[in-house]
Structures are given as structure tokens and as C-alpha cells.
Amino acid sequence: MTTRLKRLVQQLDDSSGPSYDARAELIGIGSEAVPALVDGLPSLGGFGQLTAIEVFEEVGDPRCGPALICLLGSDHPTVREWAAMALASLETDGATEPLRRAHRACLERATPYGVSGPGLDWEPDWTAPSEHLVEESRAWSLLEASEAPVGDDVFVAPTWIDRTDLHPER
Template sequence: MESVIAQRVGELDADSSEVAEDAQHALTAMGPQVLDQLIAAAPGLGSFGQLCAIEVFSALGDPRPGDALIGMLSSDNTVVRQWAAESLGELGIQHAVPDLRQAYESFRQRGESPDHSEGVALRWALTELGERTLVLPLRASALRCHVDQLDPAWPTAHLAEVIEDLAAHDQAVLYFQVWRIKDGKGAFGGQGPGIDWDVDRQKSWPQIVSECRDWALLAADATDKALHLVATICWIDAADL
């Protein structure tokens, strides 16, 4: 079995993404026995191989890859950094908090847009690990619906009210995504509203909150309010910027 695991781990770096993904699925199916070899090999894998390894780590739900994932936070590849952060949050790797904070500080110092996927992932991981407080006002909380893997989410009919409530509590709405709910089949879609807006970090925080609110309300007004549609919202506090 050790040789089979070694072969599959090596295939994560195959030139063919199909071969690499087949190896990923095979390693996941083998279970936790693959972890020792995969953890040892992960730092030397290419970017795609590391992404496959992260998928295996997350799927197995074992905390042992924590240090390997922490090492990936300093990868040259932004997607690797993003997925590593998400996996650290999913696996509850508490000792990763200082490294996640450092990674987020580096993200901010690079001047990246706060709605960039890497920043969203880092904030989410810090929130999951109890090191960042998500400001969720009472009214917005009361309006939310509960959908598997989309918590918090809101019926699109309440989008404008939620956006107004977040802004009233000094939160800047970066974007929202709309999902179609099918009975017994979960959520599908994840489409944006068709209107994008940017954060001008040269402006004061109250100006940022106000402008994000206005753009988000404009987008919400153009969004379908059907009963089977819900929205997830991404917002930040002044401390995040």
C-alpha cells in the first residue's frame, strides 16, 4: 500500500490535470493512511498538485496537515494561499491564527481589493477560528434564512433592508451573490448581481460605507425577488480595511 500511496502522491504533479485529479480522488478514497506521505510531499509539489493536496486534506477532515497548510500561506500562488486559508478554517487549526493574521496583513499591505477571493478566505478563516468578529446587526440576523452551506443567507426580497441595516451599523457591503434553491437538492448558481463596485481606500470609512451601500442598493433593486432565490452577502468592518 505504501508504494501505491507514493505513486498517487507523485501523480498530483502530473502534466495532465485529469491524471492529477484522478490521483486526488484515489488518495481521498484511501483515507487517513495517506496523510503522512502526502504531508511530507506537499511542500515540494507544484501549485496544481498543492491544490489537489489541499482538497484531500479538507476532505479527510484530519488536523494533522495543519503545519503543511500553514506553509502554503506563503505560496507564490494566490489560489494556493486562498485554499490553504479556507482549509485551515474548516479543519479548526487554532495554532494557525498568527500565520493567518500575518497573511492577511501581507494581503492588505499589497493593496489588494478587499473583495479579492484571498482576502475573503483569510477573513473567513479568522472568523471561523474565533479571531475575528463578524458584525451581524439584530435586524439583519432576524431576516436571514437557513440554507445548508449558505449561512448567513437572505431571501432576495429582503436584500435592500439587510444592506441598509449593515450600513447603519458601519459595515461596508462589498458584493452579494444570488443562489437558486431547489427543494431537496440544495443551492445552485452563485451569480453576482450584474453590477460591480470598487472600494476607494483613499476615502474616509464613512464615505466607503455610504458608497458601498448605494451601489449595493442599486444592485439589489435590479435583482429578481422570486421566492426560490436567496443571497449571500460579503461585507467588512473598518478594522478589515
């Protein structure tokens, strides 16, 4: 792992701001960053792992599949949830059985996927870059949807700005 990539991966854990720049840079590097990201993943805390999952999803490289499967066993419920969603969105080969096991383990712990997010009065940080606002709003809506009561006659269908809105030039 090059020193530059290692530094960027470690910055993913810094929730005070550098993680956003590191995330954008790793996404820009693309598939070349995946091995360094996979290698550095165990040293990251929950915030860094969530940010790494975002990078994995944006890059879309199938080599991140095994790392995402490992994150299904995380102690952090949000990391488990995001890893499961990333595996589904990336259509990772061989993920079906690990996802079933992770879901059963969550049910046995009585901690299903989903954690309490901010209340309905949540207000985004309007001074943040637009890419950050979109990601935070997307994450918040998923957290809220995961807490919604459901039944045979009730369902939740969250909608949000599409990822292509982050980069209109593409």
C-alpha cells in the same frame, strides 16, 4: 512513504486527468495518506498543491494543519486563499495568528486573497465526471465572489452544491 502513496501524491500535479483519480484514491485511503501528502507537498506545483488542499479538506485530519499554515506563504495567491479557507473549515488549532500574518502580508503586497477567475460566460466541461464538475463550479463561484465589489451596504453570499452531493450514498 510507500511507493504507491508517493506516486499518487506526485500525480496530483498532473492537470491533464490523472490528478482526479489520484485525488479520489487518496481521499479513499483517508488519514493514512496524510503523512505522505504532507511530505510530498513541497515538491508539488500550484495545481498539485490546490489538489492536495482538496484532499486535506475531504479527509479532515488535523495533522494537515501545519502544512496548510505553511501554504499561507505560497507565491500562488490561489494556493494561499484555498489554504486559508481549508484552515477555517477544518477549525485548525493555532491557525488564527498565522492567518492574521498572511492576511497582513497580502495587504502589504497589495495582492489580497482572490484571483481573477473565468468570466461570467465560463462553461464547465460537461464531459467531466460529476465530482469534478461540482468541484470546478464551487471553485469558480468562490473566485468570482472574491472579485465582487463589496461595501457597507453590499455583501456576497455564494451558494453551491453541498459536498455531500458528491457522494449521495454517504
